[in-house]
Amino acid sequence: MVIPAESFVLDPSYEGTLQQQIQELVTEGILSGRLQPGERMPSSRRLSEQLGVSRITVTLAYTELVSNDFLRAEGRSGYFVSENAPRPPVFDIPDQATADSVDWTRAIGQRFSRYAPLVRPSDWRRYKFPFIYGQADATLFDHQNWRQCALKALGQRDFEAMTADYYERDDARLIEFITRHILPRRGIAARPQEVLLTLGAQNALWMAAQVLLTQRRTAAIENPCYPGLREILEPTRCKLDVVDVDAGGLPPEALSSEVDVVFTTASHQSPTNATMPVERRRALLARAAQDGFIIVEDDYEFEMSFARSPSPALKSLDQTGAVVYIGSFSKSVFPGLRLGYLVGSETFIREARALRGLVLRHPPGHIQRTVAYFLSLGHYDAQVRRMGTAYAERRAVMEAAIHEFGLDLAAPSNFGGSSFWMRAPEGVDTIDLAQRLREMGVLIEPGRAFFGPEDENNAFYRLAYSSIPKERITEGIGLIADALAA
Amino acid sequence: MVIPAESFVLDPSYEGTLQQQIQELVTEGILSGRLQPGERMPSSRRLSEQLGVSRITVTLAYTELVSNDFLRAEGRSGYFVSENAPRPPVFDIPDQATADSVDWTRAIGQRFSRYAPLVRPSDWRRYKFPFIYGQADATLFDHQNWRQCALKALGQRDFEAMTADYYERDDARLIEFITRHILPRRGIAARPQEVLLTLGAQNALWMAAQVLLTQRRTAAIENPCYPGLREILEPTRCKLDVVDVDAGGLPPEALSSEVDVVFTTASHQSPTNATMPVERRRALLARAAQDGFIIVEDDYEFEMSFARSPSPALKSLDQTGAVVYIGSFSKSVFPGLRLGYLVGSETFIREARALRGLVLRHPPGHIQRTVAYFLSLGHYDAQVRRMGTAYAERRAVMEAAIHEFGLDLAAPSNFGGSSFWMRAPEGVDTIDLAQRLREMGVLIEPGRAFFGPEDENNAFYRLAYSSIPKERITEGIGLIADALAA
Incomplete structure (x- = not known):
């Protein structure tokens, strides 16, 4: 049986080369049992037409798959799914996870999940004003x-x-x-x-x-x-x-x-x-x-x-x-x-x-x-200097904006760093504040997590400049000032 | 001052390209304080003669060092150690580690060092017959x-x-x-x-x-x-x-x-x-x-x-x-x-x-x-199959040799794996045995570590075939048999 070329479809959101994607489509087909040992692959010409890619790309993918023994080449007659290709599992697999009848309250000897770490939104790069701490800045990394x-x-x-x-x-x-x-x-x-x-x-x-x-x-x-x-x-x-x-x-x-x-x-x-x-x-x-x-x-x-x-x-x-x-x-x-x-x-x-x-x-x-x-x-030193220069510039803009908009610095800091520790005006809950700012594209870090669980201190927040471009700082600080005034 | 080209010497044992080594020589010189900001580097021609490398290699290294701001280029007059290059530390560093006056017996709350793990010699690749377990085999790795x-x-x-x-x-x-x-x-x-x-x-x-x-x-x-x-x-x-x-x-x-x-x-x-x-x-x-x-x-x-x-x-x-x-x-x-x-x-x-x-x-x-x-x-599957084939071959040679030389398998194993569990003849201490074999280029694993500390069981040893080439197995097993007979 010849496997129809139509059973292969490219995914436009795939990250990687076309050749890699073709290899992946074939290996997935084999590992899932859809493509069976001995079946004949579509010719490189047919598949290249179907996928709209060059024939050499398909041939290179097939060659790689042959070297990995997923396919075998047979002279002029083409490519076949190899008899040595890994088989899909033969075990019966239930659709649902097994019903869990273990008493985990008893089975768990030590509970760690109550110590919730400080977590930033994983999609922080999509926010326009990310005053968040400790993430990598692609523009400064070598x-x-x-x-x-x-x-x-x-x-x-x-x-x-x-x-x-x-x-x-x-x-x-x-x-x-x-x-x-x-x-x-x-x-x-x-x-x-x-x-x-x-x-x-x-x-x-x-x-x-x-x-x-x-x-x-x-x-x-x-x-x-x-x-x-x-x-x-x-x-x-x-x-x-x-x-x-x-x-x-x-x-x-x-x-x-x-x-x-x-x-x-x-x-x-x-x-x-x-x-x-x-x-x-x-x-x-x-x-x-x-x-x-x-x-x-x-x-x-x-x-x-x-x-x-x-x-x-x-x-x-x-x-x-x-x-x-x-x-x-x-x-x-x-x-x-x-x-x-x-x-x-x-x-x-x-x-x-x-x-x-x-x-x-x-x-x-x-x-x-x-x-x-x-x-x-020497790349590390070069990078540290590049970061230092960028941070110093951002910090100067931050300081000017904090001064201009009348925000309240909670602590001095003389040696640099990558953030400021800020005090919100009397009566402002910084968890609320962070929530409201987030809807406006501004990410700040409420200070609550830096105090003990017994200490309901919501008066502080942290503004970091390690991930925000210099050009956006002033506008972002302005939005924070607006939110504090509201 | 022009830094003399003679102060740069290549290390024949260096692992990396010549360009990398030149970069490293310069950055090390700067970081150690030997090369000072403002000093002029030897010309690329002089340095290439001194090191016996092509001039383009030196120029490429210099260009990279300029982009990292270790050096700066000045039109036709050449390359200088950059004023922005990192400075060596100015702190006084004692030659010796500080005298330790802490009472560590008291300071350490939990002691972990008594749990000594099973450690293989790190130079195991230099032994001709490494019957050791769980290390990567370069010949099977993709x-x-x-x-x-x-x-x-x-x-x-x-x-x-x-x-x-x-x-x-x-x-x-x-x-x-x-x-x-x-x-x-x-x-x-x-x-x-x-x-x-x-x-x-x-x-x-x-x-x-x-x-x-x-x-x-x-x-x-x-x-x-x-x-x-x-x-x-x-x-x-x-x-x-x-x-x-x-x-x-x-x-x-x-x-x-x-x-x-x-x-x-x-x-x-x-x-x-x-x-x-x-x-x-x-x-x-x-x-x-x-x-x-x-x-x-x-x-x-x-x-x-x-x-x-x-x-x-x-x-x-x-x-x-x-x-x-x-x-x-x-x-x-x-x-x-x-x-x-x-x-x-x-x-x-x-x-x-x-x-x-x-x-x-x-x-x-x-x-x-x-x-x-x-x-x-699909590379993982291909590799697992390649390893499986190689292990199966080695295993067959192992079994034949174990039989030929009359060694004693302590346990059956039907599904493969990468080792055999062996019993030494009555009276043999396998820690001694391993020591004697090591001097003959044979590495085996004494079984002692697999038993509890209270159990002085030195009767077993493990023979793995995950890292030994097939061709050396029989000779290696022969040496083990000789050592057991001695």
Whole structure:
């Protein structure tokens, strides 16, 4: 039987080449059982006419399908579905999912779904004024060189780096670059065995919490604070010491004497952007030495200190090993990369490494090697500078517009960053505000998520400029001012 | 000042193009402070003579460095280190790591390093007879098409898929392919909300254990069993019911009545390769319904059932939702990929998804999209068939050699797989044996790690054929027989 050419139809919304789409139509037909082994494919001429594509495209697709043994070629008589092609499943599959009669209330030992993370709308690119935080800006990303580096890392020479099970190890090239070039810029000297790669900063924070906390210990967190940290701490059942930040970030004198671990965003407090002054950093380290607590420093945005030369990391002042440092490539490369790192004493890193091994083994090798190339060829630095320049421009426009429209900055920020922490006028609920603005094409982040569940604080909001084009900022701020006035 | 061309020297062991190496030499010089802003680079002619490369190569490297703002071009007068190039750190960095005065014995709340995973030598490719398990075989991997798919996923069209923070979501294309094409082959019908991507099977097992277990619950495991599972269970502090397997895998009647969760490798028991008969599967499911326990099915190697058509997964017989199913691409694509999936009731998947979100957010988007292409273009199926054919050939050679040299198979295995579970003669310690063989270029896996820490069982070993060329098998088995006889 010859399979009719009419049974193949192109999908205009398909993303990919015509040849790929033809291959996919054929493999799908075979895998679904619609095309049977031994059946004859339409000739390349017939199919090219039916699909309105060139004959060579069909021939190339057929040739590829032959090499994959989905089709076989038979001299002049054409192409047939191969007898070796995978068969569709022969099992009886019910149309509906199985009726679930398990008592999941009983079966689930630990419930995690109540920790709802801060989620941005996935279609944020369709909004005209996206004042949202932490997403990749396609206009600033060096896509071409990233692609080059990824391609290099896909090469035969890097086969082992890409495919191997690394167990507890990391890519030595990447670790070397981090210790030799990235950490020194933060004033940190670390040896390779004091660094561990993680699946992004979230994963680094999570591992630090697992190694350092138990339900008998106390963690101090900043208020307001990064919501992902609260998500992490709740399941550990540790006690919380919630410390209000001021214009200098976390005040060490406000820490309880019971504290075992202090989580801080010293360089850019999240979300207020406050930078902790050096004297306060020294005081915090002195308290750590005196009371014997560990400090986890989340330096999530250090590359974005374009407004002044960056303050050295808290870790750079650490003489005792009490600081565990977290860095990330999510802001400077892109968040979907999922790559960050932990820096700390060898004893701590050993435990974190063992934990990572049992939870997920290691970040994918290909990602590690691609980043290593992107860094060592200088593209990372170039990109950070490009972003810094763009952010500085956007920030200036933001500041002028915030001033012009009389919006209220809740906190100063001197070192750059990518957002402003704002206070709404008395009586405004910023969750409502965000909802109303969204209908007008403006995305802002209500501040509620940065406070604890017990704290019904709806007075603040965050305006980020990492994803909004400079030209749209003033109009967007104007719309926010209008909504606040209404 | 003109920087002398002599200060640049090529490294013959460098992996990459000459142009890349020149770029790297210059960026390293700038980042280390050796080359200062405003200094003049050697002319392309001088540098090309010094390095013995073509002038166009140097010019291309310089042009790239200009576009990254490491250098600036000045008409005819040449290239200068850019004033905007990143500066080396100005902080004082001590040569030595800080003296660590933290009492880590006290500071560490949970110790993970005592769970030592099964680690293969990272230089296993240098051994002539690597009978080791689970590493990628470069000769069977479709590197070219993988590269094509990765390249496609690096394209402008997939920018969002690669770079975005997915939060709790997964790549819809990949989930669709798994539910429509992969799971049906195992007899499993699942809706997208019943599937969650994980960082490999290890991560899937770990998440299942976190959601289902507490220290008051009991987990049943097979004996011997995959060592990674014990690593995962120990920190949960759950009670263990260790059940000896026989030729049909786990006997349901041997389960304690206290059990809350049963972990099983029903299709290919790890490490014995036993396949659980259908009657026993039904009995296990009946016990689960009666006693109200959950079954976690680790179907880690289902694609390798080349010897017979594969038995449907335990999950395919599940009428109640009591089975949580784990699949992985580590064996069929490569282990460094770190991609697997969980299939289970929506309630369970919701908890696992929330847990994944707080621990690591999501597997990197680029990896998800690359796999989606590799699957949908049929390369995955082609590769699985290629591996199946090669494994079947190797297996036949293995069986003949094992018979010829009189080695002792500890368990039958009828459905293929990629290894044999072997028993050493009375009195042989297989850890010693592995050590002696290693010196002769033969890598085998002592069976000790598959038993509990309390069980000093050194009588078994595993011989895998997933990474050894067919031509070397017989000689390798001969060497093992010699070592056993000695």
